[in-house]
Amino acid sequence: MSDRYELFLTCPKGLEGLLIEEAVGLGLEQAREHTSAVRGMADMETAYRLCLWSRLANRVLLVLKRFPMKDAEDLYHGVLDVDWQDHMLADGTLAVEFSGHGSGIDNTHFGALKVKDAIVDKLRTPTGERPSVDKLNPDLRIHLRLDRGEAILSLDLSGHSLHQRGYRLQQGAAPLKENLAAAILIRSGWPRIAAEGGALADPMCGVGTFLVEAAMIAADIAPNLKREQWGFTAWLGHVPALWRKLHDEALARAQAGLAKPPLWIRGYEADPRLIQPGRNNVERAGLSDWIKIYQGEVGTFEPRPDQNQKGLVICNPPYGERLGDEASLLYLYQNLGERLRQACLNWEAAVFTGAPDLGKRMGIRSHKQYSFWNGALPCKLLLIKVLPDQFVTGERRTAEQRQVEREQAQAAADEPPVRQYNKNGNPIKPAPAPAPVVEQARLSEGGQMFANRLQKNLKLLGKWAKREGVECYRVYDADMxxxxxxxxxxxxxxxxxxxxxxxxxxxxxxxxxxxxxxxAIPQALNVDKSRVVIKRRERQSGTKQYERQSAQGQFTEVREGGVKLLVNLTDYLDTGLFLDHRPMRMRIQKEAAGKRFLNLFCYTATASVHAAKGGARSTTSVDLSKTYLDWARRNFSLNGFSDKNRLEQGDVMAWLDSCRDEFDLIFIDPPTFSNSKRMEGVFDVQRDQVQLLDLAMARLAPGGVLYFSNNFRKFQLDENLAARYQVEEITAKTIDPDFARNSKIHRAWKISAR
Structure with a gap:
């Protein structure tokens, strides 16, 4: 066999430039870049070294033969012509991978089958012994790449992809591959920083991939040192003595690296479910002395072990796949930017993101950007020097002013408190220390305009809300x-x-x-970003608006008209309290005394709680959803109401049809459409209004009142209803000032018998 071989090193798209630098450093000659690959010449020792030491490659392919190919027969005979007895035993196992198309082969499975057939036919013995296929752990993994009429037949020396280091048996929802993480670290300057004794912190570390790859670079550990099964292990051309020599050298380098004082490498993760998996990965990598992982939010991570330590903050924040997802992550990026400015002065930072626009919202400029691909998703690596002149903030204080403020704050902290006493000899409680200055990112012109409108609305509506005792209200509704x-x-x-x-x-x-x-919202409304919940409202059909969107299960108690109600701001599109129906609920509370109240399509039964507060003789609330009836039960319990308040699960139309009770006060606020599996047919408020109201009016006691409302903007009340009942539209009386700009938020009618 030849002493020199042509090698192909494959890699993720975008890593070719880094890989060629690495491969040349490891001994690859005549290196050239290709799409997602590097090609060059090397001896067997270099091939082994690339397998062991490449942090960036996916596979190391040793080219066995190149040949022109016009059709499937050329493919078969070209592969058959190889001396396969020099590479594997007749009773061995193999797997074939085929890439490319053309020359009459457009199906990769068919191409792989022709390659396999040729190898098997070449090695079949007179007794019928022949190689078999093993796709998981074959003796040889063969790769054929078809490129513009040329077949490149290769032996995969790697076996499984080199990005699979073996330490990451547990991972999060969207992990970076290990070789991509290593590439990001290299582009971020980590090898230089580590050589200088710098620290590393990942404030969103997940299961610790950046941390482990960084520690392996710093400790000079070959990324695949612990791998036991290789693509060349059963290859007949394998030179075990040469491999053992290189492996022993790598092992000695790792032992020497781990014997050095460990660098300060820390990870922080908000999700408690990922802490132990991350620590397990670190332990499997043998790096527990170098890496520590803690639970903590982005806004609280502390990267500096001391004031003089410098290093790299690196992270891969979530960036979402939809616009709505990205919007909800804006504050995460802003928090990251604030933390960098507050706690990481003079550090370097690297933010890897698929949403560069979010990266621009951190309030700190990147001095360099690199393009990468995370699978099929284009991404950017933003490199940042955490220096005051890079900050994009609302305050333009100089670096000298900042340093003076820091020194003053430190001096104040070091001074023992001075106890003061009043004229009676009693100690005076010291004033609280001023809060640290938290610089906010400067708003754009459009953002400032929006903030001005919010502040104007808040000033006007805030006075009304305070006067009326309203704690929950709409402050902005697409005004602009x-x-x-x-x-x-x-x-x-x-x-x-x-x-x-x-x-x-x-x-x-x-x-x-x-x-x-x-x-603009947190600044204009003077709230912490952690208390802003963002959702996207699209055109809904059926019960989609009532479906669970999250599972945090966090309820908040609010007050309205003397009653306490539970809202959930995170888990559903709506919160459990329709704010536009506030006037209707207050009307019901005032009119409910001594009456039998019926609430159809009751949702979380807030109107029923108001009726109970108003002294209703009884309340009955009907809804198809068990979830919302359980929520309603909690609302009643929160106010101490339990007796005389019935909760009925069922299809409203069917329930009304079978009901024989009478009610003095009825409220109906149906959905526009409903097609739940638990009901017969589909409810359409425009089509089914007459049947619904006739059924409900049949249950209305003499002298009773029915309130009917819905938020279908194109809704028209059937003219025939006015001929049978006394109908009065009261929409204008059921809209408070916070919905005055949106007079079509709902329509409402008061209906009674003639």
Missing amino acids: PEYSLAIDLYQDWVHVQEYAAPKSVDPEKAQARLFDALA
Whole structure:
């Protein structure tokens, strides 16, 4: 066999430039870049070294033969012509991978089958012994690449992909591959920083991939040192003595590296479910002395072991796949930017993201950007020097001013407190220390305009809300067409719903405006970003608006008209409290004394709780959802109401049809459409209104009142109803000032017998 071989090193798209530098450093000659690959010449020792030491390659392919190929017969005979007895035994196992198309082969499975047939036919013995296929752990893994009429037949020396180091048996939802993580570290300058004794922190470490790859680089550990099964292990051309020599050298280097004082490498992860898997991965890599993982939010991670330590903050924040997801992550990126500015001065930072626009919202400039691919997703690596002149903030204090403030704060902290006494000899309680200055990212022109509108609305509506004792109200409802949001205050929480932009609007412009608005909300409303919940409202059908979107299960108690109610701001599109129906609920509370109250399509039964508060003789609430009836039960319990309050699960139309009770006060607020599996047919409020109201009016006691409301904007009340009942539209009386700009939020009628 030849002493020199042609090698192909495959890699993720975008890593070719880094891989060629690495491969040349490991001995590859005549190296050239290809798409997702590097090609060159090497001896067997270099081939082994590339397998052992490449942090970036996926596979090391040793080319056995190149030949022209016009059709499947050329493929078969070209592979058959190889001396396969020099490479594997007749009773061995193999797997074949085929890539490319053309020359009459458009199906990779067919191409792989022809390659396998040729190898098997070449090695079949007179007694019928022949190789078999093993796709998981074959003796040889053969690869054939078809490129513009040329077949390149190779032996895969790697076996399993080199990115599988063996330490990461547990991973999170969207992990980076190990070789991509290593590439990001190299591009971020970590080898230089580590050589200088620098530290590394990952504030969103997941299961610790960046941490382990960084420690292996710093400790000079070959990334595949612990791998036991290779693609060359059963290859007849394998030179075990040469391999053992290289492996022993790598082992000695690792032992020497681990004997050095460990660098400070720390990871922080908000999700408690990932802490132990991350620590397990670190332990499997043998790096527990170098790496520590803690649970903590982005805004609380502390990267500096001491004031003089410098290093690299690196992270791969989530970036979402939909615009709505990205919007909800804006504050995460802002928190990261704030933490870098506050705690990481003079450090370097590297943020790997598939949403560069979010990266721009951190309030700190990147001095360099690199393009990468995470699978099929284009991404950017933002490199940042955490220096004051890179900050994009609302305050433009100089570096000298910042340093003076830091020194003053430190001096104040070091001084023992001075006890003071009043004229009676009693100690005076010291004033609280001033809060540290937290610089906020400067708003764009559009963001500032939006903030001004929010502050104006808050000033006007805040006075009304305080006067009326309203704690939950809408402060903004698409007042400005460019910023199509609904923003509601729930005490000290902010609930934001983004209306989907029309298809005529440029998605990039819509996204930029959304980010401007979201950046303005905490500043304009003076709330912490952690108390802003963001959702996207699109055109809904059926019961989609009532479906669970999250599973945090976090309920907040709010007050309205003397009753306490539970809202859930995170798990559903709606919160459990329709704010626009506040006047209707208050009307019901005032009229309910001594009456039998019926609430159809009751949702979380907030109107029923108001009726109970108003002294209703009894309440009956009907809904198809067990989830919302359980929520309703909690609302009743929260107010101490238990007796005389019935909760009925069922299809409203069927329930009314079988009901024989009478009620003095009825409230109906149906969905526009409903097609639940638990009901017969599909409910359509426009089509089914007459049947619904006739059934409900049949249950209305003499002298009783029925209130009917819905939020279908195109709804028209059937004219025939006015001929049978006394009908009065009361929409204007059921809309408070916070919904005055949106008079079509709902329509409401008062209906009674003639």
